[in-house]
Amino acid sequence: MAFAAILLVAASAGLFAFNRAKGLRRGVGRLNSLPVYHAIHAAIWAAAPAILLLTVWAPIQNGLVEQAVLASPAGQALPDFEMQRDSIIGEAREIALGQRAAGFNPESTTLAPVYGAAMSRYALAGGLAAIVLSLAGAFFALRRQGVQFRARTAVERWVMGLLIGASLIAILTTLGIVLSLLFESLMFFSKVNVGEFLFGTTWSPQTAIRADQAGSSGAFGSVPLFWGTIFIGAIIAMIVAIPLGLMSAIFLTQYAHQKVRAWLKPILEILAGVPTVVYGYFAALTVAPMIRDFGIAIGISSASSESALAAGLVMGIMIIPFVSSMADDSIAAVPQAMRDGSLALGATRSETIKKVILPAALPGVVGGVLLAVSRAIGETMIVVMAAGLAANLTINPFESVTTVTTQIVQLLTGDQEFDSAKTLAAFALGLALFIITLILNLIALRVVRKYREAYE
Amino acid sequence: MATRYAAERRFRALGFLAVGISVAFLAFLLFTMLAKGIGGLDLAFLTGSDSTEAERAGVWGALKGSFLTILVTMGLAFPVGVLAALYLEEFAARNRWTDLIEVSINNLAAVPSIIFGLLGLAVFLNFMHLPRSAPLVGGLTLALMTMPVIVIAGRNAIKAVPPSIRDAALGVGASKMQVVFHHVLPLALPGVLTGTIIGMARALGETAPLLMIGMRAFIVSPPQGITDPSSVLPVQIFLWSDEVDSAFVEKTSAAIIVLLLFMLAMNGLAIYLRNRFERRW
Numbered sequence: 001m002a003f004a005a006i007l008l009v010a011a012s013a014g015l016f017a018f019n020r021a022k023g024l025r026r027g028v029g030r031l032n033s034l035p036v037y038h039a040i041h042a043a044i045w046a047a048a049p050a051i052l053l054l055t056v057w058a059p060i061q062n063g064l065v066e067q068a069v070l071a072s073p074a075g076q077a078l079p080d081f082e083m084q085r086d087s088i089i090g091e092a093r094e095i096a097l098g099q100r101a102a103g104f105n106p107e108s109t110t111l112a113p114v115y116g117a118a119m120s121r122y123a124l125a126g127g128l129a130a131i132v133l134s135l136a137g138a139f140f141a142l143r144r145q146g147v148q149f150r151a152r153t154a155v156e157r158w159v160m161g162l163l164i165g166a167s168l169i170a171i172l173t174t175l176g177i178v179l180s181l182l183f184e185s186l187m188f189f190s191k192v193n194v195g196e197f198l199f200g201t202t203w204s205p206q207t208a209i210r211a212d213q214a215g216s217s218g219a220f221g222s223v224p225l226f227w228g229t230i231f232i233g234a235i236i237a238m239i240v241a242i243p244l245g246l247m248s249a250i251f252l253t254q255y256a257h258q259k260v261r262a263w264l265k266p267i268l269e270i271l272a273g274v275p276t277v278v279y280g281y282f283a284a285l286t287v288a289p290m291i292r293d294f295g296i297a298i299g300i301s302s303a304s305s306e307s308a309l310a311a312g313l314v315m316g317i318m319i320i321p322f323v324s325s326m327a328d329d330s331i332a333a334v335p336q337a338m339r340d341g342s343l344a345l346g347a348t349r350s351e352t353i354k355k356v357i358l359p360a361a362l363p364g365v366v367g368g369v370l371l372a373v374s375r376a377i378g379e380t381m382i383v384v385m386a387a388g389l390a391a392n393l394t395i396n397p398f399e400s401v402t403t404v405t406t407q408i409v410q411l412l413t414g415d416q417e418f419d420s421a422k423t424l425a426a427f428a429l430g431l432a433l434f435i436i437t438l439i440l441n442l443i444a445l446r447v448v449r450k451y452r453e454a455y456e
Numbered sequence: 457m458a459t460r461y462a463a464e465r466r467f468r469a470l471g472f473l474a475v476g477i478s479v480a481f482l483a484f485l486l487f488t489m490l491a492k493g494i495g496g497l498d499l500a501f502l503t504g505s506d507s508t509e510a511e512r513a514g515v516w517g518a519l520k521g522s523f524l525t526i527l528v529t530m531g532l533a534f535p536v537g538v539l540a541a542l543y544l545e546e547f548a549a550r551n552r553w554t555d556l557i558e559v560s561i562n563n564l565a566a567v568p569s570i571i572f573g574l575l576g577l578a579v580f581l582n583f584m585h586l587p588r589s590a591p592l593v594g595g596l597t598l599a600l601m602t603m604p605v606i607v608i609a610g611r612n613a614i615k616a617v618p619p620s621i622r623d624a625a626l627g628v629g630a631s632k633m634q635v636v637f638h639h640v641l642p643l644a645l646p647g648v649l650t651g652t653i654i655g656m657a658r659a660l661g662e663t664a665p666l667l668m669i670g671m672r673a674f675i676v677s678p679p680q681g682i683t684d685p686s687s688v689l690p691v692q693i694f695l696w697s698d699e700v701d702s703a704f705v706e707k708t709s710a711a712i713i714v715l716l717l718f719m720l721a722m723n724g725l726a727i728y729l730r731n732r733f734e735r736r737w
Contacts, residue, residue, distance in 0.1 A: 062585070093585075156633040163547065166539035167557055170607065173600050174560040177571060180578035244474045251471030264475060266727075271482055273723055275661025277690045278712050281697050282485050285492075285705070317481050348460055350467035371566065378568020380664035381690075385697060405570055409664065412577065413672045430574045434567065441566045 002127030006050045006134045013138035014043035017145055024147055033152035041151045044158050045141035050134035057126040061119075068118040074111050089115075181434060184427035191421040192220045197428060199223060203391035203402075205411060205422050220425055222432070224391035228401035232312045232383060233376035236397060240316025241372060245323025246365065250353055252324075253331045272321035280385030283314040288386055295398035303398035306388035312397065315382050319372045326368025326448075330361040363447050370444035374437045380405040404429050489716070493709025501710055505676055506692065513696070513707050515714060517678040521591055521686030522660060528595020528682055529659050533602040534652055538641075540603075541610025541648070546636050565604035572601045573668025581669060588670035589685040597665050602655040609651020613644040646733035653726040657719050663690040689715050 021035035031038075066089065070078075078085045084105070091108035095101070096116035102109055145151070189197070200221020248268065252261050288310035295303030334357050342352040358365070388400030389410060411426040504514020540561075548554040576597035580586045586593045617640050625635040671691045679686035687695070689711060696708040 059584070090585075152631070156631060159633055159637075160547065163539050163543035166536045167543045167548070169536050170540060170561045170564065170604065171557055173575075173603070174564060176579060177567070177575050180575055181571075184578060244477060247471045247474035248478060251468075251475050255468055255471055264479075267479055267482065268475075270723075271478060273657060273661075273719055274482075274485070275663070275690055275715060275719065277661070277663045277693050277697075278485070278489070278716065281693065281708060281712065282488060284697065286488055317478065320478050348464040350464045351460070353467070374566060375568075378570065380568070380570045381694065384664075385694070405568070405664070408570055408574070409667055412574075412668055427574060427578070430571055434571050437566065437568055438563060441563055445562065 002054065002130050003051070005127075005131050006047055006054075009050075009131070009134045009138055010043040010047035013046040013142065014039040017042035017142060020142075020145060021151075028147050031147065032150045037151040037155050038145055038149070041154050042138060042141040042145070044155065046134050046138035048158070049137050050130040053130050053133055054126065057130070061122045061126055064122050065115065065118045068122075069111065069115050072114050072118075074107075074114050078107060078111075177434065181427055181431040184424055185431045188421060188424035188428045191424070196220060197222055197425075201393060203407070205407075205425055220421070222404070222429065224393045225402060225404045225407055225429065226432075227393055228308070228387070228391070229377055229403040229405070231395075231397075231401060232308050232315065232387060232403060233379065234373050236309060236312025237316035237319055237376045238369070238373060240313055241319040241323050241376075242369060244316075245320045245368075245372075246327050248320065248324045249327035249331060250358075253328055254349060254353060254357075268321050268324055271318065274318070276318065276379060276381040277385070279314050279318050280382040283310050283382055283386035287314055291398065300396065300398045304388065304400040306386065306400040307398045308387060308401045309397040311383050311386040314386065315376055315379055318379075318382065319376055322372040322375060323365075323368050326371065327361070327365045330364025330368070331357060333364065334360045363450065367444040367448035370440050370447070374440040374444070377440075378405065378433060378437050380409060384409055404433050408433075486716070489709050489712050493706060493711075493713045496706040496710035497713060501707070502714070505678055506674065506687070507676070508674075511703065513704070515689060515692060515711050517675055518687045518689045518692035518711075519714075520678045521675075522688040524591035524679060524682050524686065525594040525598065525666075525688055526656060526660060528591055529598040529602055530652070530656060532596065532599035533606055533655070536599075537603045537606030537652075538610050538648055541607045541614060542636055542641065544607070545611050545614040546640065547632070561604045561607050564600075565608060568664075569601055569662055570664040570668065572597050573665030575600065576665060576669045587683050587685065589673055589675075589687075590683045591679060591686055592682045593669050594666050594671065594688065595682070597669055598659040598662060601662070601665065602659050605655040605658070606648070606652050609655070610644070610648045613647025613651070614640060616647065617643045643735070646729060646735075650726045650730045650734070653722055653729070657722040657726070660722070661690055661715065661719060663694050666691050667694070689718075 018035050018039035021031060021033075021038035025031050025035065069089065069092070070076075078088060088105045088108045088111060091105060092111040092115040095108060095112035096119060144154075197220050200219065201223045202219035202221045203224050204219040252264060256264060284306075288305050288307060291307050291310045291313070292303045292305045295307070295309075338356055338360060339352055342356040343349070347355070383403045384406050387403060387406060389402050389406065390400055391407075392399060392401045394401065408426045408429050411422055411429075501514050502519075503516045504512060505517040506515075507513045544554065544558065544561075548557075576593060580593045580596055581588060586596075621639055621643065622635050625639045626632075630638065666688055671687050672695065673685065673687075674695075675685055675687045693708055693711045693715065696704045696711065
């Protein structure tokens with residue numbers, strides 16, 4: 001409601017400024033800026049500070065409302081147990097907002113009107129303050145308007161602020177990821193030893209819901225998870241992706257006709273565009289049973305229908321376009337003179353590739369492989385659907401292993417409250433994953449950048 | 457001599473084989489999905505909502521949820537991405553701070569998508585108390601994920617505009633801001649749009665971050681607005697793949713066909729736009 005009022009003030013201020021500018025122009029003959037800039041200037045000053053106030057007020061308002069509710073007589077009567085109190089307050093909020101009719105706890109129904117009253121009180125205060133700010137802004141802008149006023153410069157300053165704000169969102173996102181992961185992980189490490197997490201070899205994340213529950217011993221050793229991730233993503237998938245990707249790139253750049261390349265390259269790009277959930281379903285539905293039958297046929301009796309090989313195979317195929325396109329770019333960047341020189345000396349095309357072009361393109365190819373490994377490690381859906389949940393330290397590719405990403409999904413889509421060590425473990429795993437992929441990406445970009453300078 | 461030529465022929469055959477294996481796998485996948493799912497594609501499937509009975513399950517709720525989520529994603533990621541790209545290419549000085557921004561954008565583009573899901577869970581759900589499983593939260597999370605892609609595509613498109621255009625505009629008397637918004641941006645727009653559509657296609661197929669923000673529940677009625685709990689098509693596929701009833705195999709495959717058709721349409725649109733509107737300077 002306050003938002004609509006602000007827009008109204010801004011629109012009328014803008015219209016007023018527009019007409020005044022046109023009048024001034026008729027009188028004086030020429031203004032510095034077009035009338036529309038005067039109008040935009042007035043509208044921005046009327047709208048922007050007020051809207052900023054509203055966006056900052058919203059979280060503050062939540063805190064103030066909770067404080068008021070806790071201080072009220074109904075709030076004092078709430079139980080002291082923090083988790084239950086928070087859930088009652090949450091339900092009261094949802095009832096007051098009309099999102100649900102009644103909560104599980106009876107106290108929330110009595111608390112809801114108190115919550116609603118506090119909410120409307122503070123919302124009114126915030127809304128009125130915003131409208132006052134909007135009027136003040138409009139007044140300020142209209143006062144500045146004059147014959148000599150450089151409206152376009154003022155508007156352009158606002159636009160520059162908008163551009164800088166947009167760029168800062170990128171940094172804010174990275175900061176947000178790091179901070180939120182760190183925060184939750186630190187809470188996790190206060191419950192579970194860091195050493196046990198990093199070096200322990202048993203992963204059995206059960207925590208007690210009640211104090212006397214049996215089977216409540218939690219083992220949070222993440223080594224089997226990282227082994228599973230590396231086994232599927234960095235070993236099996238790369239055994240598939242590197243030869244196929246590299247040879248595809250070589251074939252496309254060196255041997256294929258222009259016309260063949262024109263439609264073959266998009267087909268490889270389609271491989272990259274297929275959603276990973278489709279790959280995962282295909283792996284679970286078709287590839288995994290085939291692998292299991294094959295494994296049993298060659299005598300491995302422990303072959304499971306959720307094997308590391310199935311997930312790794314499909315993931316490798318998914319990664320082929322990444323390796324292929326990076327290799328393609330680096331091979332194409334090798335100067336033609338080197339290739340021509342080698343052919344002129346009598347080498348065949350394959351010898352030229354193996355002895356001249358590939359060594360020259362190697363840094364780019366290595367960078368591409370590292371980026372592909374980083375992609376494979378962070379991949380979730382294929383392993384969730386095709387690999388298993390059992391943490392298993394094995395070299396047998398026909399057995400089922402679990403990965404870091406599978407466990408993150410598993411831990412966070414269950415029915416655990418947010419503070420338990422089980423759900424916090426997911427954030428610790430996420431932090432580890434983020435750090436590993438960050439390091440891989442930095443190394444890859446560094447390698448590629450160093451290579452780019454060699455031929456310039 | 458002959459051995460060298462034989463090696464050459466073998467090598468070339470290996471290259472052809474590599475490409476052949478990739479294409480064959482893709483064909484195998486598409487064929488399997490078509491074979492298993494084509495029977496389930498009918499009007500009732502496309503307009504019906506999710507259900508526990510395989511015969512009545514449809515994708516309409518998931519389609520509407522996907523549409524709303526993509527709307528929020530693009531509404532947030534496109535303006536922020538384009539404006540950030542403009543600032544970084546045209547206005548920013550080359551100092552340590554802008555280098556830091558550039559490095560962090562490049563890293564964000566390569567972060568696994570599940571990390572964005574964790575971020576969405578921690579910030580949007582637990583800190584800001586936004587409604588679980590709503591297109592608003594899903595769109596916000598996916599927007600954070602898509603924005604770096606749009607920034608990178610935007611920067612390349614803006615870099616491709618020749619300096620003569622900028623100099624001519626300045627020479628005629630435009631301010632720097634007017635040069636950027638009246639001359640550079642319209643010329644760079646086709647490239648930006650191509651990158652945006654490709655980013656949008658990626659966001660449409662994402663599952664893991666949306667699972668993190670709670671879209672794992674069973675939603676019966678289609679969402680009415682961006683704050684109603686909903687599902688999206690890839691998550692629906694994932695949920696159906698877990699079902700024990702084997703009749704869901706046909707439904708899942710049919711849903712996959714629908715998803716692949718959307719991806720094909722969007723990538724085709726991007727390629728068409730690129731060929732039609734992009735200028736080679």
